Amino acid sequence: MDRSMIDQYEAGGAKLLRSIAQLSAEDLRWVPPADAQIGKWSIQQIILHLMDSDLMWASRMKAIIAEDNPTLLGFDENRFAAALFYDDQIAESAIGLLDLNRRQFSRVLRKLADSAFSRTGRHSERGNISLGECVKLMVEHIDHHVGFIAKKRQAMGKAAKE
Numbered sequence: 001m002d003r004s005m006i007d008q009y010e011a012g013g014a015k016l017l018r019s020i021a022q023l024s025a026e027d028l029r030w031v032p033p034a035d036a037q038i039g040k041w042s043i044q045q046i047i048l049h050l051m052d053s054d055l056m057w058a059s060r061m062k063a064i065i066a067e068d069n070p071t072l073l074g075f076d077e078n079r080f081a082a083a084l085f086y087d088d089q090i091a092e093s094a095i096g097l098l099d100l101n102r103r104q105f106s107r108v109l110r111k112l113a114d115s116a117f118s119r120t121g122r123h124s125e126r127g128n129i130s131l132g133e134c135v136k137l138m139v140e141h142i143d144h145h146v147g148f149i150a151k152k153r154q155a156m157g158k159a160a161k162e
Contacts, residue, residue, distance in 0.1 A: 001117040001132030003110075009135050010106040012142040013099025016050065019149045020091060021160060028091050030156055038151040041081065046145050048086040049077055051094040057138050058105050064121040064131045065112065074125035109135065 020028065020043060028044040041049070056075060063070040117132035129137075153159050 001114075001135065005132075005135050005139060006106055006109045008139045009109070010102050012054075012139065013095055013102050015146060016047070016098065016142055017092070017095050019146045019160065020047065020095075023153070023158065027153075027156060027158060029087055030152070032152055032155055036155055038155060039148050042087075043149050043152055044089075044091050045081050045086045046149060047091040047094050048084070048089055049081060050142065050145055051098045052080055052084070053077070053141065054098045054138065055101060057134060057141075058101055060121060060123075061105070061131055061134045062108075064119050064134065065108070065116060067121075070121045072121045072123040072129070074123060 023043065028047070029042050031040070031042045032038050034040065039046075052075075060070075060072040063072065112131075117135070118130055120128045120130045123129050150160065
């Protein structure tokens with residue numbers, strides 16, 4: 001694995017925070033019309049999904065590091081969004097938690113030997129996945145959703161200023 005991926009992983013929280021800059025709580029909870037083709041979740045729901053997902057993947061990566069071929073359980077993101085009161089949480093706090101977790105865990109990732117990134121776990125939905133693939137997946141996960149956030153902002157007429 002290219003170790004610069006760790007830097008990208010660590011920077012994900014700051015990237016996410018920039019993506020919601022200057023949006024109000026009302027903006028964060030705006031749900032796009034079904035025909036807009038920009039996803040069914042609000043930006044708020046995306047942020048909380050990313051936090052939950054990120055914490056789960058950090059736990060999975062820790063298991064891959066510390067255990068031999070651990071079982072990594074999947075989760076139903078739609079059930080989480082429906083049951084965990086995403087609209088009642090604070091997006092900025094969720095990003096803060098994601099950011100702190102990534103910055104802390106990046107310290108661990110940087111200490112690992114290159115060979116550790118080939119260690120694997122068995123995901124209940126994805127099959128075998130290596131630590132390196134997990135890090136890359138988490139970098140891409142933020143980027144994927146930041147793209148949706150940009151489209152939602154544009155649909156609201158509140159595109160981010162560069």
